Amino acid sequence: MSNNVSRRTFIQGSATAGVVVSGAGAILANTEEAWALSTEVLSGDTALSILIMARTLYPHDFLGDQYYAEVVANLDEQAKTDSSLVDKLDNGVKELSKVIESDRTYNVPFKDQSSGLQLQNLKRIDGSDFFETVRGATLAGLYGNPRVAALFGWEGSSVEHGGYINRGFNDIGWLPKS
Amino acid sequence: MTKKFDLNDDSVVVVIGSGAGGGTLGNELSQKGINVVCLEAGKKLSLDDIENDWGAMFGKLSWVDKRQGTGDLLAGLPLWVCKTVGGTTVHWAGASLRFKDHEFRARSKYGEIEGANLLDWPIDPNEMERFYSMAEDKMGTTGTHGIPRLPGNNNFQVMEYGAKAIGYNDVHTGNMSINSQPRDGRPGCHQIGFCMAGCAIGAKWSTLYTEIPKAEATGRFELRSESMVLKINHNKEGKATGVVYVDADGNTHEQKARVVAIAGNSVETPRILLNSESNMFSDGMANSSGQVGKNFMRHMTGTVYGTMPGAVHFDRGTQMAGIVMDESGHDDSRGFAGGYYMQTLPGFGLSAIAGNIGNMSVDSPGKWGRNYTREVVENYKNMAGMWLVGEDMPQEKNGVTLHSSEKDQYGLPIPVVHFEDHPNDVVMRNHAFKAGSAVYQAGGSKKQYQLPPFPSTHNLGTCRMSADARDGVCSSTGATHDISNLFISDGSSFTTGAAANPTLTIVALAIRQAENMSKLLSQNSI
Ligand SMILES: Cc1cc2nc3c(=O)[nH]c(=O)nc-3n(C[C@H](O)[C@H](O)[C@H](O)COP(=O)(O)OP(=O)(O)OC[C@H]3O[C@@H](n4cnc5c(N)ncnc54)[C@H](O)[C@@H]3O)c2cc1C
Numbered sequence A: 001m002s003n004n005v006s007r008r009t010f011i012q013g014s015a016t017a018g019v020v021v022s023g024a025g026a027i028l029a030n031t032e033e034a035w036a037l038s039t040e041v042l043s044g045d046t047a048l049s050i051l052i053m054a055r056t057l058y059p060h061d062f063l064g065d066q067y068y069a070e071v072v073a074n075l076d077e078q079a080k081t082d083s084s085l086v087d088k089l090d091n092g093v094k095e096l097s098k099v100i101e102s103d104r105t106y107n108v109p110f111k112d113q114s115s116g117l118q119l120q121n122l123k124r125i126d127g128s129d130f131f132e133t134v135r136g137a138t139l140a141g142l143y144g145n146p147r148v149a150a151l152f153g154w155e156g157s158s159v160e161h162g163g164y165i166n167r168g169f170n171d172i173g174w175l176p177k178s
Numbered sequence B: 001m002t003k004k005f006d007l008n009d010d011s012v013v014v015v016i017g018s019g020a021g022g023g024t025l026g027n028e029l030s031q032k033g034i035n036v037v038c039l040e041a042g043k044k045l046s047l048d049d050i051e052n053d054w055g056a057m058f059g060k061l062s063w064v065d066k067r068q069g070t071g072d073l074l075a076g077l078p079l080w081v082c083k084t085v086g087g088t089t090v091h092w093a094g095a096s097l098r099f100k101d102h103e104f105r106a107r108s109k110y111g112e113i114e115g116a117n118l119l120d121w122p123i124d125p126n127e128m129e130r131f132y133s134m135a136e137d138k139m140g141t142t143g144t145h146g147i148p149r150l151p152g153n154n155n156f157q158v159m160e161y162g163a164k165a166i167g168y169n170d171v172h173t174g175n176m177s178i179n180s181q182p183r184d185g186r187p188g189c190h191q192i193g194f195c196m197a198g199c200a201i202g203a204k205w206s207t208l209y210t211e212i213p214k215a216e217a218t219g220r221f222e223l224r225s226e227s228m229v230l231k232i233n234h235n236k237e238g239k240a241t242g243v244v245y246v247d248a249d250g251n252t253h254e255q256k257a258r259v260v261a262i263a264g265n266s267v268e269t270p271r272i273l274l275n276s277e278s279n280m281f282s283d284g285m286a287n288s289s290g291q292v293g294k295n296f297m298r299h300m301t302g303t304v305y306g307t308m309p310g311a312v313h314f315d316r317g318t319q320m321a322g323i324v325m326d327e328s329g330h331d332d333s334r335g336f337a338g339g340y341y342m343q344t345l346p347g348f349g350l351s352a353i354a355g356n357i358g359n360m361s362v363d364s365p366g367k368w369g370r371n372y373t374r375e376v377v378e379n380y381k382n383m384a385g386m387w388l389v390g391e392d393m394p395q396e397k398n399g400v401t402l403h404s405s406e407k408d409q410y411g412l413p414i415p416v417v418h419f420e421d422h423p424n425d426v427v428m429r430n431h432a433f434k435a436g437s438a439v440y441q442a443g444g445s446k447k448q449y450q451l452p453p454f455p456s457t458h459n460l461g462t463c464r465m466s467a468d469a470r471d472g473v474c475s476s477t478g479a480t481h482d483i484s485n486l487f488i489s490d491g492s493s494f495t496t497g498a499a500a501n502p503t504l505t506i507v508a509l510a511i512r513q514a515e516n517m518s519k520l521l522s523q524n525s526i
């Protein structure tokens, strides 16, 4: 862990999500938003690519990257006990890094592609096993995060607050009186 | 106080399942002085185990033993039902409606419908009146017995406004087996909003904390949880003699029985009969008609979400306390037989809505991307939601069979559940989708999403009642036509489905069955 902390310091000053590779794992850090993600199993390239993919699938301008980074952290956690997941994600990112034109195919790392190209590539693989794995992980990890869901009006557990009986279960104000 | 019965005690009634049917039957019998052993596959939870967390509660409550869905069903999870003490009454929403008279006479009223295996119930609707009333009293159903209706939450008010604006009249907060005020030692509803994750304060009726403790208090009822029934044994006269089950430690036992009553919900009930084949009953027990596992019904269902011009916060308050009843009659001019209800239904949390609308609705702008998040996800708090539930047609091809090779953790063949809509179901669903969307449009909604059925929650008909032993599995009392001491005690016994949510009728029939069974026992005729 101390290793991770020093590496986090190492990239201080860079303005956008950067990546530092450390052995098998990686650290994604964004000093502007003051968050960092260290992965144990996923490579830096895969981790950052999936973060971008999650954000492109379910973009919300008011959400910082740290919430999307949690999706990557969840996948990294799962990958610790499921090595096939690592392969699936690595291969998926490799597929996304292909640029297919009518007369030729070449490679540009997904994370370095223009956002237009990233979107085009995601559409190309929509429905694949890899795509659905990351999409499912994003739905669960992003919208299932109570701090995120609260921003959309999901109010979470209510029993400890005595339910909504005195907290607006019938407070709708805008309906015309019938 | 809780009684323990000997495995060799062959004077007991063995009830399989502790949900709406089994929990009620067990309590009713023990109140009448009859000894009951209730075998329940699931664990026993307490109110302290109930959290306001959809995912966590799905994990704690659901039946996830392997099943295979075919036809219109989700392959991996064809049904949404519980494996826990209290059965699916821990999950249920509480809507408690009586059948209409004509719904007991579907064949006579609707006539011959191609592909539909319609029959009239062998029960006089007038006779049901008394049992419905007893069931409503037991469950504390609002709008009956002088019990006030629940207050309407925001989601209801949106539905009520739109429904009235387009000319519907019969609109209210429903007949809900949820206390609107303290009753029967349980509190009134606090509008917590997680009814279908289990009611953390016990305001909603569930056999877990009503029928079962009451039965235990008689000293004549033993609940054995984590006891999965494998098969029913019989003697050479063809009478049921005992029930084979596996306990929590994996040990197999046989509980002897004078009477066996099955209430495992409409997939497990026929599955137990089919697994109980023997030389004498090569097609499974009580199956001389060949109808065991056939005629599976799950109601015509669908969901409409509407994006409203202001905040609704549809997760707040009692989830299903809201109903439009105007479309529930039979009216040929709509182009389909039978009727349907609209009932309030929120969305089970942000991640479920964000997934379900994209995955299920053709009205969605895809499943992901900027348009999707803007139009769907970012409108979460403005959404209203309703469920559509109506009568579906029994069809012989829909049902439960045993998988030819795949086994579950108990070594039993997994059930294969097949369901395809009848054309009548499709016409009704389309009518209901339009009507539901119109309700929200009248309240200012510019965008609605129509979603096809979720995994089936109302599972019916797989061991149906019939007047003639050739047409069904059991008689009007639930006694199987073939085996006089073997009973069907859950929604499997439904001859047809009616439009109403089934549980009130399951409970009323269980009360009726207990009366009948106790008579037969005292006359020594079973
Ligand atoms: C989310 C949801 C909402 C619902 N809302 C409503 C509603 O508002 N109104 C309404 O009327 N209905 C509603 N229902 C349906 C209602 O829950 C069922 O109709 C009712 O619980 C069925 O009763 P049952 O006794 O047939 O089966 P269950 O209540 O499912 O009980 C069956 C029990 O048998 C046990 N079992 C099965 N097989 C075996 C075996 N081999 N050995 C031992 N035990 C076994 C199971 O573990 C289970 O506990 C809802 C259902 C769901 C899932």
Ligand code: SF4
Pocket: A163, B178, B188, B189, B190, B191, B192, B193, B194, B195, B196, B198, B199, B200, B201, B202, B203, B204, B317, B318, B319
């Ligand atoms: S809304 Fe009422 S019934 Fe539903 S969970 Fe809350 S207290 Fe229980």
